[in-house]
Amino acid sequence: MQALHVISGDRRRKARRTASAACAAAAVRAAMRAGFHVGRPVRIGSVDGRVIGYNIAAYGRYVGAAFPLLVATPLGIAKCRAEELRLT
Numbered sequence: 001m002q003a004l005h006v007i008s009g010d011r012r013r014k015a016r017r018t019a020s021a022a023c024a025a026a027a028v029r030a031a032m033r034a035g036f037h038v039g040r041p042v043r044i045g046s047v048d049g050r051v052i053g054y055n056i057a058a059y060g061r062y063v064g065a066a067f068p069l070l071v072a073t074p075l076g077i078a079k080c081r082a083e084e085l086r087l088t
Contacts, residue, residue, distance in 0.1 A: 021056070024064030028054045031068045031082045042071060042085045049073035049085075 031054070036042070040051045049071040055064040067079035 018058075020063060020065060021058040024056050024058060024068065027065050027068035028056065034082050035087055036069055036082055036085065041088045043088050044071065044073065044078065044080060044085055047073050047075060048088070049078070052077070055079050 036051050038051055038053060042049050042051055051069055052072045053070040055062065055067050055070055057064045062079045067081055069080045069082060069085065071078045071080050071085070
């Protein structure tokens with residue numbers, strides 16, 4: 001029964017969270033390979049910030065698969081995509 005979450009048609013809640021968590025992990029690894037490491041200064045548009053962590057949320061409005069980076073700015077903490085940021 002535990003192998004059922006591997007079947008693509010399985011719509012159970014646990015299977016969705018497992019797939020979403022795997023996507024979040026892949027997005028975080030891709031951000032790391034792109035150079036977005038913790039402590040790295042970045043820029044969101046014209047606002048300076050610093051990467052403070054990675055978003056590993058598997059469900060909710062801002063899942064880690066879509067927004068893998070956590071950035072501290074003078075305006076607060078933002079969940080961002082790597083495409084929204086520039087390394088400084």
